[in-house]
Amino acid sequence: MGLKLFELCGQDPVRVFSPFCWRSRMALTLKGLPFESVPWRFTETDRLAFAQHDKVPVLVDGDRAVPDSWAIAQYLDATYPGTPSLLHGNPEPYLFVAAWNDTVVQAGISRLIVSDIPPLLGEKELPYFMESREKRFGMPLAEVTADRDVKLPAYRASLQPMRQALKGRDFLGGAAPDYADCIVFGTFMWARVVSPLAVLEADDPIHAWRERMLDLAGGMARNAPCC
């Protein structure tokens, strides 16, 4: 039985836009493991009951269900040792990369693009999304992103650790990408899929890195539906 990955989408079943789903999708891609994408929407918690979970990604591998992108990365390394390693037997420092990504890259980008998401959603999940996100941000989503052009320079400046980390290396993983690259790239794919905003300037070393990530596996990520 092949691998299946439950992934978040809106109306369009092939427009996968969760940053965490993109982490798992890229992890499978780096390992060269083919998988079937199973579209899932915010309100379809019943469809994940088999995994005793209520969020995606969920990986299904035969009779095993593995929820949570971090658990999926560890599961894939443990289960498919003949494939390129994601965490190289030592997950701890990748938790730091995830912490930086979540608090800086992802928290910042959400304030630039969140208002671009509602038009992608179907009428069933739209109320859930609007209510939960407006509660999270404490204001209408259009207000969150209203001054995004003003915020963009400070956001780009906040990515400086990534530029420093890429000095002399093609990927955070070194000569080849690893799970550190999946984590940060997942966030940029989220933005790319849902928003027309040019988050990165063309001469930014992070832009060049993102291009390399987009090119992996015959352009898998580059060919994904985007804005």
Add this chain to the structure above:
Amino acid sequence: MGLKLFELCGQDPVRVFSPFCWRSRMALTLKGLPFESVPWRFTETDRLAFAQHDKVPVLVDGDRAVPDSWAIAQYLDATYPGTPSLLHGNPEPYLFVAAWNDTVVQAGISRLIVSDIPPLLGEKELPYFMESREKRFGMPLAEVTADRDVKLPAYRASLQPMRQALKGRDFLGGAAPDYADCIVFGTFMWARVVSPLAVLEADDPIHAWRERMLDLAGGMARNAPCC
């Protein structure tokens, strides 16, 4: 022959204050490797000629000279495999921790404490330090730190990735510290040794982590001369 570590000091030969020297000092400490500290001052480049280098730390292990804290960490893992691992066979993600530390933790803290360093220096190295640092900051050092009380809240906020990374873990290395902890702790030791400024609030999880680091090896770092 025992290990020797050339470390930066000012007038007081036991007040070691380079963040990079502290990385190596903590790396040796985590490995349980005894070493002799060799005091070195900014202008004593001649004394490092044997290592074909002009900065500290320099590790001397018998007839081997290893300059640069990053090279020292890799050398120690390769040369003393029976000791606790610093990089767990995969240095790449630690370069990200270093990049974050250098661009956020260290760059930020230098603007809070740099003016506390000159009084610690001898008359030989004082002109070198003043000239090179005032050139780097583009202003007198007293001006750099003049508004440090105003800058402190934003600096503390910039450390949020570290708080996130420590959730559910005692150290960045997990249950035990590794080189990720050495990197960030080195910066905080620099501040502790040269400045009376309370960089961290007492209820900050990073403060609790720093206390754990200070306690390691019978309080080696806690017992170091500080302000």
